[in-house]
Amino acid sequence: VPDATLIQPVILSGGSGTRLWPLSRRSRPKQLVSLSGDGTLLQRTALRTAGHEGFASPIVVAAADDGDPVEQQLAEVGVQASALILEPVGRNTAAAIALAAVEVAPDTLLLVMPSDHEIGQVDALHDAVSAAKPLAEQDWMVTFGVEPDRPETGYGYISRSEALAGGLFRVARFAEKPDAETAAKWLAEGGWCWNAGIFLFRASAFLDLLSIHAPAVLQAVRNASSRAERIGSRLLPDAESFAAAPSVSVDKAVMELAPRVAVAPVEMGWTDLGSWEAVHALGPHDAWGNAVSGNAIAVDSRDCLVRSDGPTVVALGVDDLVIVATERSVLVVPRGQTQRVKEAIDALEARKKPQPD
């Protein structure tokens, strides 16, 4: 089997969100921590394709600071990246994917995956990729859509129009995160999926669209790549060149503007683990609805998330709380308010600053 038929996974590990603070933080992003006790999210993402027939070794695009932990975590699960591209600065997903796309043969199929989502049923993803492959080989841009089971306001949505081959649909439009009323309407009317941020397309198709719709991104990436430092499998794009790339998402730069975009609906137990609430929902739960992990116990407590990578945490007689501890920090917040984590971080940073007179 010649390599050209292999699908090239591209794992995007450049995010640095703090929504799972204190476990994740700027210097240790979510994808590099273990949320389930069954490997880090990066490791779980890598193992979705590594060792599976039909996939090449992944290209990983990560922040320069994360080079060592990424390499080490991949090694721990026996994965050797075909390239580890270390971004000197973050320039969003269009540029990150372009860094990978310019490294491969033009007709290579890229399977682009965020590194910080959980997928419970990997087989379902594989089936969807197989179903999507023929369209991608005809230069369609394919995105994978998750069937909504609730009126979620935290995700982008995709609406579909006519059916295509293999159970895919032409995309009618991409929609931003809706308000609650709109989300409820879309859920009721059907034909909408969540945008999971997973894509399958040819490198050449992507780069052609980028040259039309975001030429400054492509130019910056080509400059950064041609002047890159290469050490083994590590690739360090030229910092000054890459910094010139506009910061734009692949959705905005390419997917929303491309003429032939398909969505492959897939039920794969997907969650973006974008809040402690989502981590609680993932479980596993004890008989009282608590998700307890690490050095922690819950006594006479209900529907709590209690986890510690640091001191022994005891939740006693509490309901609907998120309690997360590391050696440095402890967060206590009601389960319905976990999206407020940034307020906690802001408050801590304000405390560190000299106070005004």
Place this chain on the structure above:
Amino acid sequence: VPDATLIQPVILSGGSGTRLWPLSRRSRPKQLVSLSGDGTLLQRTALRTAGHEGFASPIVVAAADDGDPVEQQLAEVGVQASALILEPVGRNTAAAIALAAVEVAPDTLLLVMPSDHEIGQVDALHDAVSAAKPLAEQDWMVTFGVEPDRPETGYGYISRSEALAGGLFRVARFAEKPDAETAAKWLAEGGWCWNAGIFLFRASAFLDLLSIHAPAVLQAVRNASSRAERIGSRLLPDAESFAAAPSVSVDKAVMELAPRVAVAPVEMGWTDLGSWEAVHALGPHDAWGNAVSGNAIAVDSRDCLVRSDGPTVVALGVDDLVIVATERSVLVVPRGQTQRVKEAIDALEARKKPQPD
């Protein structure tokens, strides 16, 4: 001024309660930790008399394991104990006080104080001691009573009968911790005080009563004392002798049985800090009723106790919670349930044990 006229403070520091876990624990009792940021409770207790006219340097009775921290904490506030008596095992307050009483001249007045209570108005205590002194010099046993301001069920009570000199009253009876209904009744009828566990009496009066009502305690203490090891101001009672002492409180062994017992009512901002709820009540509070101390902040939270001697703790959007962190442990419990701390400790100990099949 001859020394015999000085009142001899006796500080009881042998307690090892875990009601303020995780800050206090068996190996670091409550009196040795700082609850207010203004010294440890032991230090605050020592400074109630040290440096004040009319008082000798204190005798401190502590657990053998606490010898070094007790000595160090006293030195930090410039107090040199006249004796540091280190109990090889705990044998309750009758024996602890007896260890001190046999060390002093018989007619010495002892002011016995627990080391783990807070007294906000020290002047009021001094005034009460001055008022009580004449009766104590006539061999009355004097206890100090705190006027109740709520139907507290956590303390013992004292009822008074006829008025004596100096604003004191003869004690009618000592009562165990009442149920809620009884406590409410006593509060309504008046004439009842809380038993604060602070006493003023002559050493000889105490020892005479002990010889009548608890001779085994006295005998064990005399044996332990005569065979004690003495190193500087440290006194280590003989372990085997002392272990033979029955474990009984000074209330049960002496105060409840003595013929001439007086109570000196005193309003001195007293609290026994016997629960996290009491520590919260002590404050200080921010504008939203939170008592926040150490490496901790409360954001959009109300009526919480949040304190850390370890990791940075953030309480975000929570009400009526107690959150206490040390480098080892974190407790999260509702404010109304802080008396359940023992359940947390039990649960942790159960986890450490091998599980039954």
